[in-house]
Amino acid sequence: MTGQYIIRRLLIMIPVLFGISLIIFTIVRVIPGDPAVVLAGPHATKDVVDQVRVQLGLDQHPVKQYLLFIGNIFKGDLGASNRTGLPVTKEIMARLPYTLLLALASILVATVFGVTAGIIAGVKQNSKFDYLSMLIALFGLSMPVFWLGLMLMLLFSIKLGWFPSVGAESFKHLVLPAITLGANSTAIIARMTRSSMLEVIRLDYIRTARAKGLSEKVVISRHALKNALIPVVTVIGLQTGTLLGGAVLTEIVFAWPGIGRLLVEAILSRDYPVVQGVVLVVATMFIFVNLIVDILYSYLDPRIRYH
């Protein structure tokens, strides 16, 4: 892994983000609905609406609007929210820590439980544990997030009273949303780990390791695991990316103040600057996660070297 490679990857981010900014800029303007009308209210006269439109700068030519948007980005300015008038960066920064916390907690839950269950299920193929964990994984995959969230809330908050149902004040508040959000990823990671393990365990070098007289524990942990985890890391990376940007349902069910909810609110009120800002931030995080995954690869698999 060379520093040069990382720098090149960071430079490639620039055109990618340009593309994303253009796409999102276009898409928000294609959605039916006029921000000026929304903001001015249902009873506003045409004059008021026009006035609002000028205020928002939406009377300008779209090309000019885009250039202004891009130019401001370089100054670290994502514009101001149509609704609150606050800088978009400030709006995002207020919400981002919550999203990061929730996403990381979820992926941690998913990785720990998914990888562990996957390894055991793979090593003990066709055992009771294998069947049971894969059945649970199937549930995890097919259960709608909002439904799981509500059920957990019903059981652990309302019936048992172990965890609070909504809000984000303490660590306890994090538990249920993290499990809800991580359930799907846990299932995906568990299934991936299991199948990868099953594949690796049949390979020649595992037989070599056994022929050396190594115990089954060492064969699995030293010889099989590192190889089996290579595809799993990709999945974990992709899941992390998804969780960072897409926790909308979980955030709504648990009233979690993350950027997922911010995004939905912004879309509903046609708050162009906020939508654009959130999408750009999420995209940037996604690209970074991918870069981290690629770097991790080269640590796991010496055959991969980046130049």
Added chain:
Amino acid sequence: MNCPYGVRRESQKNMSLLQVRDLKTYFYTDAGVIKAVDRVSYDLKEGETLGLVGESGCGKSVGALSILRLIPNPPGKIVGGEAIFEGKDLLRISEDEIRQIRGNRIAMIFQEPMTSLNPVLTIGLQIAEALELHRGFDKKGARGEVARLLRMVGIPDAERRINDYPHQFSGGMCQRVMIAMGLSCNPKLLIADEPTTAVDVTIQAQLLEVIKELTSRLGTAVILITHNLGVVARHVNRMAVMYAGRMVEVGPSVEVYAHPRHPYTIGLLASVPRLDQPRKERLVPIDGQPPDLIHLPPGCPFLPRCSRRMERCSVEGPELREVGRDHMVSCWADID
């Protein structure tokens, strides 16, 4: 059925290292039971090199893997027989005991050197593992020993290459690493499962020389599994010919080469070019196909392809019987 080797005075005189008796390894598949190894018996003396010969799927590898209990289970299962090594029946000792023997007293090298080494671990670590496990080396001491072993098998610049990964080695070099790993704990027996099949011809000869030279220096007995009769002629003391999971002929390689007694062995030898005999117009292939191991006919498995068949052959299968000094064959026909 009697153990054909059981009463031989020969083997008692020359310290028998490994006695395999009536080994049966079956694979239980959806299509039926595959009798991959069926009542195989043979002896191996200390320091001796035995060539295990036969075509693909005849049970050579499975038979050898069974000795170390490395058969994937399911679907494979050792269903009978014994393998006495240094006074212990390898098929009945505990999992811990067999692990003490694997890589230590009996080592194995495999057919595909490139895939037999773990791609994500360094060569040095993979060899050192066996040293730390069986010879009580610590990490630091193992390093020096690994370098010595790599030099022993002819890997140049050994100290530096310890930290390399398998993909940085050629196939031949990987097989040298496997040999170093196999011999690292001075085993009494080395099982080499087609060690040269996957590398090109010039490298084959070099590797066989390395194996031959080192094992004779260390006094290691070798079971050399191969379908290459040329390799057998050059490198082994005795050869055992397998067909359809059974042993059809065993004897000193010189003797088997000069006077093969089983129609299959005769067919095998006629089908390869030989430098020690006048050049013939054409090589003679063995007609027919190897039998389906799930639906073996009663009697001799070689019957459909045999030129010397008799009525008796379709009724009962022949057992190994002595036809010469240390030379056994399983055939009803008396072939001289």
